[in-house]
Amino acid sequence: MKNVQYFSPASLEEALQLLEEHGSSLSVLAGGTDLVRDMNLEFKIPDGIMWIGKLNLEYIVEEADVIRIGAGTRMQTAASSPVLQMKASAVARAAGKLASPPVRSLATLGGNLCTASPAADCGCALLGLGAQVVLTSKNSKRVVPLVDFYTGPNQTVLRADELMTEILVKPHAQGEGSAYLKIGRRQAMTLAVINATSRVKLDAAGKCEAVNIAVGAAAPTLMRVKSAEALLTGQQLSEAAIREAGELAASEIKPIDDVHGTIWYRRKVVPVLVERTLQEAANMNGGIQ
Amino acid sequence: MDKYTINFTLNGRPVSVEAPATVNLLTLLRDYLNVTSVKFGCEQGNCGACTIIIDGEAVNSCLVLAQTVQGREVVTVEGIGTQEEPHPLQTAFTEYYAAQCGFCTPGMLMASKSLLDHNPHPTREEVVDGIVGNVCRCTGYNKIIEAVQAAAEEMG
Amino acid sequence: MEEYKYVGKRLPRYDGMQHVLAKTRYINDIRLPGMLYVKAWRSPVPSARILKVDVSKAESLPGVVKVITWKDVPYNRYGFVADYPVLAEDEVRYIGQEVVAVAAEDLDTAMEAVSLIDVELEEREPLLDPLKGMEPDSIQVSPEGNFVYFGDKPVRQIRKGDTDAAFAQADYIIENYFRTAAQEHCPIETQCGIAQTDVMGRTHVYSMSQAIWFNKMWLAPILKKPQSMVHIMGGVVGGGFGSKNDPHTDLICSVLSLYTKNRPVKWLWTREEEFTSSTHRGCMHMFFKDGVMKDGRIIARQVRSIRDGGGYILTNDYVGAKHAYGVAGPYNIPNVKVDTYVILTNKRPVSSMRGFGLYQASFADEVQIEKIAKTIGMDSWKIRFINAVRDGDTSSTQAELHSCALIEVMQAAAQRAGIKLDDDLLTMSSKVRLEV
Numbered sequence: 001m002k003n004v005q006y007f008s009p010a011s012l013e014e015a016l017q018l019l020e021e022h023g024s025s026l027s028v029l030a031g032g033t034d035l036v037r038d039m040n041l042e043f044k045i046p047d048g049i050m051w052i053g054k055l056n057l058e059y060i061v062e063e064a065d066v067i068r069i070g071a072g073t074r075m076q077t078a079a080s081s082p083v084l085q086m087k088a089s090a091v092a093r094a095a096g097k098l099a100s101p102p103v104r105s106l107a108t109l110g111g112n113l114c115t116a117s118p119a120a121d122c123g124c125a126l127l128g129l130g131a132q133v134v135l136t137s138k139n140s141k142r143v144v145p146l147v148d149f150y151t152g153p154n155q156t157v158l159r160a161d162e163l164m165t166e167i168l169v170k171p172h173a174q175g176e177g178s179a180y181l182k183i184g185r186r187q188a189m190t191l192a193v194i195n196a197t198s199r200v201k202l203d204a205a206g207k208c209e210a211v212n213i214a215v216g217a218a219a220p221t222l223m224r225v226k227s228a229e230a231l232l233t234g235q236q237l238s239e240a241a242i243r244e245a246g247e248l249a250a251s252e253i254k255p256i257d258d259v260h261g262t263i264w265y266r267r268k269v270v271p272v273l274v275e276r277t278l279q280e281a282a283n284m285n286g287g288i289q
Numbered sequence: 290m291d292k293y294t295i296n297f298t299l300n301g302r303p304v305s306v307e308a309p310a311t312v313n314l315l316t317l318l319r320d321y322l323n324v325t326s327v328k329f330g331c332e333q334g335n336c337g338a339c340t341i342i343i344d345g346e347a348v349n350s351c352l353v354l355a356q357t358v359q360g361r362e363v364v365t366v367e368g369i370g371t372q373e374e375p376h377p378l379q380t381a382f383t384e385y386y387a388a389q390c391g392f393c394t395p396g397m398l399m400a401s402k403s404l405l406d407h408n409p410h411p412t413r414e415e416v417v418d419g420i421v422g423n424v425c426r427c428t429g430y431n432k433i434i435e436a437v438q439a440a441a442e443e444m445g
Numbered sequence: 446m447e448e449y450k451y452v453g454k455r456l457p458r459y460d461g462m463q464h465v466l467a468k469t470r471y472i473n474d475i476r477l478p479g480m481l482y483v484k485a486w487r488s489p490v491p492s493a494r495i496l497k498v499d500v501s502k503a504e505s506l507p508g509v510v511k512v513i514t515w516k517d518v519p520y521n522r523y524g525f526v527a528d529y530p531v532l533a534e535d536e537v538r539y540i541g542q543e544v545v546a547v548a549a550e551d552l553d554t555a556m557e558a559v560s561l562i563d564v565e566l567e568e569r570e571p572l573l574d575p576l577k578g579m580e581p582d583s584i585q586v587s588p589e590g591n592f593v594y595f596g597d598k599p600v601r602q603i604r605k606g607d608t609d610a611a612f613a614q615a616d617y618i619i620e621n622y623f624r625t626a627a628q629e630h631c632p633i634e635t636q637c638g639i640a641q642t643d644v645m646g647r648t649h650v651y652s653m654s655q656a657i658w659f660n661k662m663w664l665a666p667i668l669k670k671p672q673s674m675v676h677i678m679g680g681v682v683g684g685g686f687g688s689k690n691d692p693h694t695d696l697i698c699s700v701l702s703l704y705t706k707n708r709p710v711k712w713l714w715t716r717e718e719e720f721t722s723s724t725h726r727g728c729m730h731m732f733f734k735d736g737v738m739k740d741g742r743i744i745a746r747q748v749r750s751i752r753d754g755g756g757y758i759l760t761n762d763y764v765g766a767k768h769a770y771g772v773a774g775p776y777n778i779p780n781v782k783v784d785t786y787v788i789l790t791n792k793r794p795v796s797s798m799r800g801f802g803l804y805q806a807s808f809a810d811e812v813q814i815e816k817i818a819k820t821i822g823m824d825s826w827k828i829r830f831i832n833a834v835r836d837g838d839t840s841s842t843q844a845e846l847h848s849c850a851l852i853e854v855m856q857a858a859a860q861r862a863g864i865k866l867d868d869d870l871l872t873m874s875s876k877v878r879l880e881v
Contacts, residue, residue: 001553003290006310006356029354033334036313036352040332041717042556049310051357076346100422102400103334105346106353188421189335325474326467328683330633331716338633366467375465383461391464392634392683398465426632426684 005048012055015163016138019050024160026050030072031106033099034115052163057110060084062171069167071110071133075122076101078109087171089284090178090197090277094125097182100189110164113149116156119192119217119260125180126167127222128197128214128277134166135159143168150221175209176201177284179277183269185260192217193261196249196273200237200281208232208282213245213274218253218266225249228274242278246271297358299324300368308355315339317355318365326366326395330424337423340396341365347403349422366395369402377440378402387436389427397423401437410441471683472637472653473713480639481510481705483698483712484555486545486562487722488537491571491791492586495535495564500545502561508554511704512547512562518700519669523692528587529757529794531667531696537566538586538756539793541722548701548710571791575753576730578788586756586789593754593761593787601762601769603841606780608736611745615736619820623733623809627753628726630798634683635719638694640702641709646670648699652679656690664692664699675699687797691724691759727753727761727787727795729805731772733813736780741823741831745780746841748772748809752802754787755795761787768802773841774810775851776832777879781841829855830870835878849875 007026009015019026027046029035030053038044057072062083069078078084079096091109098104098112098121112122113133123146131146135158149156158164172178178199184190199212211232213225228245235241255266292307299322306321315332318324318341330338332351339350342364370376378401381387388394397420404411404419411419416437417430425433463469500512515521515532523529533544545562549555572584578591585591592599612618639651648668654660657679665672682689694712701710714723729752736745750768754761769785800807818825833851840846852875859866 001290001557002311004310005291006293006354008356008359029357032352032354032357033349036354037333039311040313040351045311049354049356051354053357099334100337101403101419102337102340102347102349102422103352105343105348188418325470328471328633329473329635329713333716336633336716366465370466372462372466375462379462379465382465383457384455386458386461388458388461388464390632390634390682390684391460391469392471392632394464395467424631424633426630426686 002045002047004046006051007048008051008054010054012136012163012165015050015052015055016136016161019161019163020138022048028052028114028163030108030111031074033103033107034111057165062087065170067169067171069109069169071113071164071166072108073110075104075107075109078122079104088129088169088178089172090125090129090180090199091122091169093180094121094182094197097121097180109167113146113167114156114158114164116150116154116221118153118219118221119195120222121180121182121192121195123222124192124195124214124216125197126169127224128180128199128212129169129178130199130212132168133164134168135162136165137162147224153220172284173201175203177281179280181273181277183273191260194218194266194269194273196270196277198274198277198281200278202237202282206236208235208237211278213249213278215249215253215270215274217260218255218270220254223253225252225274227252232278237278237282242275243271245278246275249274293356295356295359297360298362300364310354310356312355314341314350314353314355314358314363318350324365324367328392328395330392335424336393337400338393338396340399340423342399342403345403345406347400364399366398369398376402377443378405378437381436381440381443382433385432385436385439387428387433393423393425393427397425397433401440404437405441405444409444411437413438469681471634471681472639472651473634475639475651477639477641477709479708481548481550481708481710482552482555483546483548483694483701483710484552484559485543485547485697485712486559486564487541487543487718488533488566489540490537490566490568491540491573492569493537493566494569495533495537495544496567497563497565498545499563502563503545503547503558506549506554506558506561508550509558510548510550510708511701512545512558513697513701513704514545517704518667519703520667523663523667523696524757524759526758526762529759531700538791539722541718541793542756543697546697546701548705573790573792575751575788575790578790579751579786586791591789593758593765593789595762595766599786601765601783601785603769603773603781603783605782605839605841605843606745608745608747608780608782611780612734612736615744616739617737617817617821619735619737619813619817621733621813621816623731623812625729625805625808627728628798629720629723630684630686630688630725631719632684632686632688635716636689636693636714636723637712638692638698639709639711640695640698641707642699642702643707647674647676648702650675650677650695650699652677652692652695653682653689654679654692654695655682655685655687659690660692660695664696667696668699668703686799687801688723688725690797691794693723722793724759724794724796726798727755727792729753729768731805731809733809735813735817737817737821739821741821741828743776743778743817743832746773746778747782748784750783750785750805752785752787753792753795754789755792756789757794758789759794759796761795764797764802768806770842771803772806772810774806774814775834777834777838778832778841783841824867826855826859826866826870830873831879833875835875837878851875
């Protein structure tokens with residue numbers, strides 16, 4: 001039986017000092033829905049645990065050009081936040097669809113991003129929203145676009161001495177909307193077999209000024225569907241264009257057969273989710289031509 | 290083995306207990322504090338049999354590291370009602386046959402209580418969403434939903 | 446109209462208050478002084494020969510009180526057919542099969558002890574497909590072969606009339622293949638048991654078994670004791686559904702308790718163990734061939750069923766027999782031929798689950814009725830009414846039937862569902878045999 005040390009720093013300074021000292025032998029504990037579960041199942045018993053619950057990292061603050069979300073913000077807080085519901089709808093929706101209410105009272109957005117499951121709900125939503133993450137260490141602070149954060153399944157660029165402190169999302173402007181959808185084996189308490197996020201900005205004439213499309217459970221990491229984005233940018237968001245975007249998604253993804261779903265099924269379903277999220281995102285601001 | 294002291298409030302009473310860092314709250318409550326209402330069903334947050342309320346919110350106690358309960362308020366089924374004065378949910382579950390084997394019942398009650406605490410007049414769909422993290426293999430859920438709705442009405 | 450005291454009244458659940466106050470005492474809620482905790486070394490592969498077992502490092506770990514292998518089991522066989530070892534001897538037949546069990550002062554010590562056990566296995570190719578298992582050159586799961594025996598036959602047969610002759614006369618031959626999946630009961634309460642042998646040699650077991658008397662009958666010889674020296678206390682089950690008919694913890698805990706100097710031993714299974722190693726319902730393949738007349742009568746039914754029986758026989762023969770009896774459905778079919786096989790495979794043990802072979806039968810035969818309806822162009826209600834058994838008809842096993850009520854039940858069900866049946870169906874009765 002391993003002797004495990006426990007720390008619950010009361011300040012960010014203290015936390016970063018501990019990370020500096022202990023590095024990778026210290027596991028960061030946020031909500032515990034991944035770490036404590038892994039400990040229960042004996043997948044991983046860390047040498048040390050540092051709980052970040054006392055660092056006041058749960059907040060959602062809207063500023064002029066950015067929504068700052070504390071990395072310790074829990075799913076239930078994100079799901080019921082009027083700011084996120086209106087100005088970053090995809091992540092509010094994703095947070096509300098994760099697991100179940102008791103899990104959502106614990107699980108954090110930062111934890112979801114740092115566990116880096118290729119099927120993550122909030123990870124997909126935030127990737128589709130074009131979010132950035134703030135990675136802080138004792139002597140550094142860097143802002144990393146989420147699209148550059150993932151390096152492989154459950155692998156990120158987060159260093160052992162760094163803590164994710166904040167998530168930055170550009171709020172919907174006039175003419176903008178975002179949507180998130182997921183398909184699982186059940187209506188709730190289910191991993192995504194495929195999920196998708198779309199963020200769409202339409203100009204006054206209904207033409208697509210900017211679009212992000214993110215898909216999960218379809219590649220080694222969450223991914224943006226660049227080909228579909230390129231197709232739609234500068235185009236009228238007609239039904240035909242949206243359908244073509246869906247088809248591009250089906251061919252750009254790199255899914256595998258696993259216990260949750262097959263390559264065949266994922267390629268069949270991803271266009272549906274991409275189309276629906278595009279439509280929903282576009283409809284938040286006046287509809288498709 | 291390093292042990293750490295945890296001081297918290299359990300069903301309104303202050304408690305103090307020492308435990309290693311790796312102990313989860315389910316184990317702390319059952320094995321260290323003899324609170325057996327909280328059940329072991331999966332220890333992975335999938336079944337909800339371990340659901341309790343911390344600081345007013347329903348959580349899976351198996352996913353809570355016991356140390357993090359320091360200074361907080363924990364409520365289990367033992368703290369919501371007694372035989373002489375049962376909680377309306379407890380009465381409703383009995384009257385509507387919402388419990389058969391009874392194993393999921395404590396967790397189901399805590400999830401339902403948390404739901405009604407936040408949403409005193411839920412629609413049927415909202416009740417379903419509220420208990421979606423609690424698995425029952427006996428009743429088929431309809432009786433549970435009816436009981437929660439009846440309790441909500443009773444509580445006014 | 447008489448006022449009834451109970452009929453038609455909403456009654457509170459008699460033990461409801463106990464459940465909602467969380468005062469119901471389940472096995473895992475019981476803690477006894479001096480109690481030890483059990484963990485088992487389980488096979489990581491589906492089929493292997495056991496070459497060597499070395500428990501010395503586990504035995505010398507401080508806090509470990511007893512480590513047992515099959516050699517420590519007084520009589521190492523369990524079940525109606527007694528083919529199941531309490532602890533594996535020279536082979537393992539499924540992933541998760543127990544080879545060694547440890548009782549220790551606490552759970553962490555027990556788990557560490559298990560990690561110190563060395564078992565040398567010679568892996569073998571597993572048999573995973575019961576249909577392949579029927580072929581003569583297949584991998585043999587047991588020394589007696591893969592077929593579970595029903596009396597002296599490797600198949601449970603039902604024979605009524607002459608199906609071949611009837612097929613020759615039928616207007617339609619309708620063939621379909623059905624398959625039901627394996628299922629795990631997944632009771633929210635995982636397997637758990639506590640055993641304690643007292644100074645007089647009497648073994649007391651706190652059991653969640655659904656079949657305490659059967660279990661006592663098997664446990665006593667395993668401990669080489671008369672039944673009077675085995676005392677099983679039970680009745681509180683956190684969900685059974687057939688998952689707790691066969692003992693999962695009680696046998697190993699009881700054997701351990703013989704060696705722990707009267708200290709009780711408790712074994713709680715994890716959810717993972719429940720899914721990988723507990724008894725479950727095996728999948729069933731069913732091949733239907735019906736001979737049907739234009740007027741909707743099914744005059745011949747031939748069913749070949751194959752059940753995936755898992756590693757050991759357990760209650761498979763009972764399930765197979767029950768299935769064979771029911772698979773022709775509650776219909777008056779004059780010519781019936783059923784062959785039900787249960788084939789052993791290298792999968793976790795297969796045994797009872799609510800329905801016992803009849804749920805698979807119902808699914809297949811009722812969907813078959815729908816397919817008949819589509820094929821011959823007749824409403825499926827009508828097909829059911831025409832063929833429903835009535836008083837005086839015989840079952841597929843040629844028992845004369847009385848007090849039939851399928852017709853009345855269907856009429857009442859249709860009414861409650863708001864379905865208007867045709868008048869000719871509404872005037873039918875179980876008391877009047879259908880004139881052919």
